[in-house]
Amino acid sequence: MSKTVFLFSGQGSQYSGMGRELTEKHPELMKVYEAASDILGFDLAKISFEGTDAELAQTKVSQPAIMAVSLCALEAMKINGIEYSGVAGHSLGEYAAMVAANMLSVEDGFRVIKERASAMQKAAEASDGAMYAIIGKDAAEIEEVCGTIDGYVVPVNYNSTVQTVIAGESAAAERAAAKFAEMGAKAVKLGVTAAFHSKLMQPAADEFKEAIKNVTFAAPSCDFYSNITGAKLDTFDNMPERLAAHIVSPVRFTSELAAMQADGYVNFVELGPNKVLTGLVRKTLKDVNFANVENAKTLEKALELFK
Numbered sequence: 001m002s003k004t005v006f007l008f009s010g011q012g013s014q015y016s017g018m019g020r021e022l023t024e025k026h027p028e029l030m031k032v033y034e035a036a037s038d039i040l041g042f043d044l045a046k047i048s049f050e051g052t053d054a055e056l057a058q059t060k061v062s063q064p065a066i067m068a069v070s071l072c073a074l075e076a077m078k079i080n081g082i083e084y085s086g087v088a089g090h091s092l093g094e095y096a097a098m099v100a101a102n103m104l105s106v107e108d109g110f111r112v113i114k115e116r117a118s119a120m121q122k123a124a125e126a127s128d129g130a131m132y133a134i135i136g137k138d139a140a141e142i143e144e145v146c147g148t149i150d151g152y153v154v155p156v157n158y159n160s161t162v163q164t165v166i167a168g169e170s171a172a173a174e175r176a177a178a179k180f181a182e183m184g185a186k187a188v189k190l191g192v193t194a195a196f197h198s199k200l201m202q203p204a205a206d207e208f209k210e211a212i213k214n215v216t217f218a219a220p221s222c223d224f225y226s227n228i229t230g231a232k233l234d235t236f237d238n239m240p241e242r243l244a245a246h247i248v249s250p251v252r253f254t255s256e257l258a259a260m261q262a263d264g265y266v267n268f269v270e271l272g273p274n275k276v277l278t279g280l281v282r283k284t285l286k287d288v289n290f291a292n293v294e295n296a297k298t299l300e301k302a303l304e305l306f307k
Contacts, residue, residue: 002266002289004306005086005223006077006100007281008070008093009272010251011063012190014056018273019069020049021295022076029072032106036068039110044068057191059124063092063117064110066272070096071106073271073293080299082306086223086232086265090277091157091197091251092116094227094243101220103236108215112243115211116204120196120247123204129195130173131156133165135186139254142166142180149176156197157251158230160283167195201247209244223263230255232263253277257284269293269302 023029023045033045047055048065056062070093077084089097095116099109134142139155142164146153151172157165166176173195177187195201217239226233228245230252257280260268268290270277275292282290291302 003086003264004082004084004267004269005088005225005260005265006074006084006097007268007270007277008087008089008096008100009066009270009274009277010090011059011066011092011196012192013272013274013276014062014066015273016049016051016053016056018048018065018294019045019072022069022072022299025296025299026072026076026079029075032068032071032075035106036064036110039107040064040114059121059194060117063120064113066092067096067109067113069294070272071099071109073299074100076299077269077271077293077302080303082303084222084269086225086260086263087220088225088256088260089227090253091227093272093277094246096272097224098217098220101222101224103217103220103224103239104215112212112215116208116243116247119204119207119211120194120201122207123201124192124194126203127194127200128170129167129193129198129200130170131165131167131190131192131195132173132177133159133163133188133190134177134180135163135188137164137180137183137185139164145179145183146176149179151175152199154198155250156195158254159251160254160280162283163280165190167198168200169195197248197250199248205244205247208247209240212240212243215240225256225260227251227253227256231259253280254284257281261285261288267305269305
C-alpha cells in the first residue's frame with residue numbers, strides 16, 4: 001500500500017466560515033472547538049465560523065483557529081478509516097502535526113499554541129516587519145540579493161523551487177522586493193505586519209520557551225518532518241528549546257517535501273484551510289498524489305484517493 005503523509009496548513013490560510021462544514025458533516029468534531037475554547041477563554045467556533053477577516057487575522061486568533069480546522073480534518077480522515085505514517089506542517093502547522101503524531105494531546109496542543117500566538121503577536125506589535133513572496137528566482141539568488149540590501153532582510157520560507165518568502169525590517173524588505181521586481185521576479189507582499197521566522201521574532205521565542213518549559217512532549221508515533229532541518233526529525237529532546245528556535249529559523253519546506261518523497265511517500269494530503277501546501281506539492285514534486293481537506297467536498301474528493 002502506498003505511503004501517506006498528512007500536511008498541516010500554516011498561518012495566513014484562514015478565512016471566515018472555515019471548519020463549519022466539517023463539523024456539520026461530523027458533529028462530534030465540535031469537541032475540538034470546545035477543548036480549544038476552554039483553554040483560550042473565547043468561543044473559537046463562533047469566531048471561526050462567523051468572524052470577520054480582520055478578527056481572524058489577529059495572530060492570537062488565527063493560529064488556534066487554523067489549528068482547529070486542521071485537527072477537525074484529521075479526525076474526519078480518521079473517522080473514515082484513513083491511515084497515515086508521516087506528518088509535517090508549515091510553520092504553525094507543525095503544532096497540529098505534533099498532535100497528529102501523538103506528541104501532544106489536543107488540549108496541550110492548544111495550550112502550547114495559545115502561548116505561541118500570544119508571544120508572537122506581542123513581538124509583531126513591538127517591531128516593524130514585513131514579508132514578501134518572491135516568485136521566479138531560485139533560493140540561492142534570493143539569498144545573494146538579500147545580502148546586498150541595506151538593512152535587515154532574509155529568506156525565511158523556502159516554499160518551492162520557484163517561491164521563497166523574505167522577511168525583515170519593513171523598509172529593507174520593501175527595497176529587496178523592488179530589487180527583485182527590477183530583476184523580473186514577482187514580489188507579492190504578504191498580509192502580515194511582522195517578519196515571522198526572522199530575528200525580529202527573538203523576543204517571542206524567548207517568551208515562548210519560558211512559557212512551555214514544563215510541557216511534556218512524547219516521542220512521535222509516526223515519521224515527523226521538521227521545518228528547521230528540512231528532514232525527518234530523529235531526536236526529540238528539549239522540545240521547548242527546539243520550538244523556540246523554530247520561531248526565528250527558516251522554514252525549509254522544499255527540502256522536507258523532497259525528503260518525504262525520498263522516504264517513499266506517494267500520497268500528500270493537506271489538512272486545514274485553503275490549499276497552499278497542496279499547491280507547493282504540485283509545483284515541487286512529480287509522480288505523487290495530492291489532495292486537501294477543508295470542507296465536505298474536499299473531504300469526499302480526498303477519500304477517493306484511497307478507494
